[in-house]
Amino acid sequence: MELAQPSSRSAFWSRRRLFGLICLVVAICFLLYPSSSADTEWAIVTLPDTELYQCDPNEPVKSVAIIGAGSGGASAAYYLNRFKHPCSRINVTVYERSTYVGGRSTTVDVYSDPAEPVELGASIFVEVNKNLVSAAREFGLATQGFKPKIEDLPNTLGVYDGQDWVFVGSESGWWTTAKILWKYGLAPIRTQQLMKKTVGAFLKMYDEPHFPFKDLSQTAYELGLTEATAATGEQFLQANGIQGPFGKDIIQASTRVNYAQNIDTIHGLESMVCMATDGAMSIQGGNWQIFDGMLKASGARVLLNTSVSSVYRQSDGSYAINALSSSYPTGIDLTVYDTVVLAAPLQFAKLSLTPAPVNPPPEIAYVNLHVTLFTSPRKLKPQAFNLESSVPTTILTTTPKTNANPPPFYSISTLRTLTNPTTHQREYLYKIFSPAPVSASWLHSILTPRNPHDKRDISWIYEKVWQSYPYLPPRITFEDVQLDEEGKVWYTSGIESFISTMETSSLMGMNVARLIADGWKREVYEGEMEKLEMEGKKVSAKEGLQTAEDGNRGAVGQVPLKGKATAEEL
Numbered sequence: 001m002e003l004a005q006p007s008s009r010s011a012f013w014s015r016r017r018l019f020g021l022i023c024l025v026v027a028i029c030f031l032l033y034p035s036s037s038a039d040t041e042w043a044i045v046t047l048p049d050t051e052l053y054q055c056d057p058n059e060p061v062k063s064v065a066i067i068g069a070g071s072g073g074a075s076a077a078y079y080l081n082r083f084k085h086p087c088s089r090i091n092v093t094v095y096e097r098s099t100y101v102g103g104r105s106t107t108v109d110v111y112s113d114p115a116e117p118v119e120l121g122a123s124i125f126v127e128v129n130k131n132l133v134s135a136a137r138e139f140g141l142a143t144q145g146f147k148p149k150i151e152d153l154p155n156t157l158g159v160y161d162g163q164d165w166v167f168v169g170s171e172s173g174w175w176t177t178a179k180i181l182w183k184y185g186l187a188p189i190r191t192q193q194l195m196k197k198t199v200g201a202f203l204k205m206y207d208e209p210h211f212p213f214k215d216l217s218q219t220a221y222e223l224g225l226t227e228a229t230a231a232t233g234e235q236f237l238q239a240n241g242i243q244g245p246f247g248k249d250i251i252q253a254s255t256r257v258n259y260a261q262n263i264d265t266i267h268g269l270e271s272m273v274c275m276a277t278d279g280a281m282s283i284q285g286g287n288w289q290i291f292d293g294m295l296k297a298s299g300a301r302v303l304l305n306t307s308v309s310s311v312y313r314q315s316d317g318s319y320a321i322n323a324l325s326s327s328y329p330t331g332i333d334l335t336v337y338d339t340v341v342l343a344a345p346l347q348f349a350k351l352s353l354t355p356a357p358v359n360p361p362p363e364i365a366y367v368n369l370h371v372t373l374f375t376s377p378r379k380l381k382p383q384a385f386n387l388e389s390s391v392p393t394t395i396l397t398t399t400p401k402t403n404a405n406p407p408p409f410y411s412i413s414t415l416r417t418l419t420n421p422t423t424h425q426r427e428y429l430y431k432i433f434s435p436a437p438v439s440a441s442w443l444h445s446i447l448t449p450r451n452p453h454d455k456r457d458i459s460w461i462y463e464k465v466w467q468s469y470p471y472l473p474p475r476i477t478f479e480d481v482q483l484d485e486e487g488k489v490w491y492t493s494g495i496e497s498f499i500s501t502m503e504t505s506s507l508m509g510m511n512v513a514r515l516i517a518d519g520w521k522r523e524v525y526e527g528e529m530e531k532l533e534m535e536g537k538k539v540s541a542k543e544g545l546q547t548a549e550d551g552n553r554g555a556v557g558q559v560p561l562k563g564k565a566t567a568e569e570l
Contacts (some may be wrong), residue, residue, distance in 0.1 A: 070103020075509025236268025
């Protein structure tokens with residue numbers, strides 16, 4: 001009997017290994033194939049032609065000024081055109097002080113060659129970004145994965161703390177998922193579940209009864225999102241049973257590359273947003289094309305290289321805008337509008353607003369992010385990163401476990417290869433995010449030694465400092481959407497301290513557009529009520545307002561469809 005004991009013990013451990021392997025496979029499948037609402041296609045559905053309505057030809061034209069042609073401003077113009085009643089006539093003017101549309105989503109041309117654009121600002125969006133994905137489809141814009149594979153380099157991602165590599169793996173694939181689970185246990189799965197729950201609550205902001213929202217703070221509270229914004233990312237993870245080094249090694253690497261902030265300072269909601277990476281994509285040629293398409297589709301007049309110096313209310317309730325541009329005969333233009341949308345952070349707008357906002361948006365600190373793009377025929381030098389062999393094509397960073405200083409950069413990415421038009425040499429295109437400028441000597445130090453055929457270490461370089469996003473400490477209140485008492489001045493940038501992305505700015509632009517359109521419908525209804533009262537007729541105010549709201553819901557909506565459908569089918 002004693003001789004049988006080792007065999008029984010061996011069988012027990014074999015079964016245990018088999019059970020562990022099965023659990024590992026199930027966990028890998030869970031992470032590789034997460035359930036997602038992205039299987040649902042989103043289509044813009046519009047009302048039938050205006051000929052089906054008895055429109056009043058004398059209805060006054062509504063004039064709207066939008067200050068800023070980034071995601072928020074372009075989306076406000078785009079959705080105003082869709083939310084308005086078919087009989088409504090609107091004139092929208094978009095002021096943009098830059099020479100391009102897209103705001104912080106813009107490209108630069110490598111070697112000054114328009115055939116080689118590279119993202120300078122907002123680089124990717126993901127499949128749950130309803131507005132951006134549906135707009136890209138509507139405008140027929142081609143998308144691409146986040147980063148193409150480079151033939152002679154490993155398609156790997158590593159997290160570096162300045163001394164050690166806390167994680168290295170391929171940028172996708174089951175083996176990397178297995179390595180993550182082996183090292184961090186259940187923390188990745190619990191993080192995935194928490195991310196889905198948190199992002200799922202946020203997505204309810206697109207639909208009734210939460211949309212449209214006048215009070216972002218109240219809406220965030222009703223959806224349970226202030227539980228995430230009230231805590232740091234580190235605290236939010238711990239409160240949800242996520243312990244161990246996964247937060248600092250992996251989640252913090254994501255918050256640093258996306259927001260230049262660590263999980264012990266950035267709030268929990270933004271930490272979860274950083275982990276929603278399924279279906280990461282970009283637009284071929286630049287993400288700015290989404291916002292350019294929105295502006296063109298809206299029919300708005302876009303004034304580039306035009307800055308607004310002042311906005312002030314006149315005695316009749318309209319707003320006068322003073323704009324400065326070299327294209328004006330006198331350099332100054334004064335135009336009057338019914339409604340004004342400020343689609344840029346007020347603290348950077350450099351304009352006076354009279355009267356002052358009822359609740360002025362407070363100044364908040366923004367990150368000064370240094371972006372360095374450069375090309376070189378040389379690869380990254382392994383020894384510069386404490387490696388013996390090849391360097392990962394994507395280097396993320398975290399803070400070291402000791403009191404040593406973290407790396408002097410947030411990320412280094414080898415984006416792609418291209419051909420130098422002067423030397424006809426194959427070169428690598430690099431992108432660095434850092435908290436301070438990188439010196440020429442440091443750049444040379446991270447590249448492999450020059451070979452005799454290389455004439456230069458760095459053939460092209462472009463540097464930019466962005467006030468890219470706000471610092472995002474825990475908070476439970478956010479800036480007002482409406483800046484005046486009458487509903488004539490609106491603000492989109494208050495959402496940035498809640499979640500700062502291209503998509504959320506678009507959501508706020510859409511939200512403001514809906515609130516403005518609702519106000520117009522109420523004005524029409526109230527005018528009709530006055531006429532009916534003069535004729536001695538009585539109409540239920542409750543019924544009338546419900547009709548106005550129902551009309552708006554019918555005018556335009558984002559309806560989940562498996563395919564396209566006409567308004568009649570809906």
